[in-house]
Each structure stands twice: as C-alpha cells, then as structure tokens.
Amino acid sequence: MGLEIERKFLVDHEKWKKHKKREGTHYRQGYLLDQANSTIRVRSAGKKGFITIKGSTSGISRKEFEYSIPVKEAIELIDGFAKSEVEKIRYRIRYKGKLWEVDEFLGDNDGLIMAEIELQSEDEAFEKPTWITREVSDDKRYYNSYLSKKPFKTWGK
Numbered sequence: 001m002g003l004e005i006e007r008k009f010l011v012d013h014e015k016w017k018k019h020k021k022r023e024g025t026h027y028r029q030g031y032l033l034d035q036a037n038s039t040i041r042v043r044s045a046g047k048k049g050f051i052t053i054k055g056s057t058s059g060i061s062r063k064e065f066e067y068s069i070p071v072k073e074a075i076e077l078i079d080g081f082a083k084s085e086v087e088k089i090r091y092r093i094r095y096k097g098k099l100w101e102v103d104e105f106l107g108d109n110d111g112l113i114m115a116e117i118e119l120q121s122e123d124e125a126f127e128k129p130t131w132i133t134r135e136v137s138d139d140k141r142y143y144n145s146y147l148s149k150k151p152f153k154t155w156g157k
Contacts, residue, residue, distance in 0.1 A: 037055065051067050
C-alpha cells in the first residue's frame with residue numbers, strides 16, 4: 001500500500017523571488033474523478049506522465065498509488081477526459097536533508113505559491129526554509145483538486 005504523508009505551506013512571495021533556484025518543470029494536472037473519499041488525477045510533468053489514485057485524507061496522511069504513463073497519453077487523457085485542471089511550475093528544493101516541492105500556480109490560480117514536504121511519519125521533525133509562511137495542510141481550499149474547480153482568483157468573490 002502507498003501512503004502519502006504531506007504538509008502544505010504558503011510561501012512568502014518576496015523571499016521566494018530572491019531564493020536561488022533551478023529552472024522549474026511545467027505541470028498540467030487533470031482530474032478524472034474527485035470525490036470525498038477518492039481522487040484520480042492525470043499529470044503531465046515536463047516530458048513525463050503519471051496517473052495517480054488517492055484515497056481520503058486522515059490528518060495529513062492518505063493512501064496514494066502513482067504510476068508512470070507516456071506523457072503523450074497523459075496529455076490526451078487530460079484533454080479528453082479531465083473534468084477540471086490546474087497548471088503550475090514546480091520547483092524541487094533540497095533544504096536541511098528534506099525535499100520541498102514549491103508550486104507557482106498559473107491561470108486562474110496565478111498569485112498562489114505553495115510548498116509541500118512529504119514525510120515518513122506525521123510527527124517527523126523538519127526545519128522550514130525562510131520563505132515558508134503559514135501552514136495550510138488542514139485547509140481543503142489548498143488541495144489541487146479543489147483549486148481545479150474553485151480557483152484562487154475567485155476566492156474573494
């Protein structure tokens with residue numbers, strides 16, 4: 001069984017802009033199924049493709065199964081079957097022995113920058129980079145599947 005243990009944080013835009021980083025990877029994520037207890041997502045990430053099945057969240061953990069697929073098929077699935085989609089640029093940053101994935105969202109989610117860290121256990125200790133701000137792990141509005149249906153730019157409306 002695959003298990004994802006993940007914490008999400010907002011990012012300080014000014015500090016992030018000044019942070020030295022490598023070029024990011026363009027992501028498209030399309031949602032084929034998005035229900036309370038299960039999500040099926042197809043992703044194109046640069047020259048790679050993936051299909052991911054996720055279960056319901058308990059705390060910061062949930063079952064996750066991810067499989068590589070040809071990127072051409074990922075794009076066809078997104079274009080032909082996705083009910084909703086998000087686009088973003090993802091940066092992978094190593095900090096104090098941990099991998100942080102920072103997403104700069106595009107389109108109707110432009111202006112949102114979020115960082116995620118995957119852990120081995122829910123109580124695992126880690127240090128936060130200076131560009132990390134408020135934790136949003138428990139706020140479902142920051143789930144990518146939610147953002148695909150209710151984009152960040154619409155929240156104030």
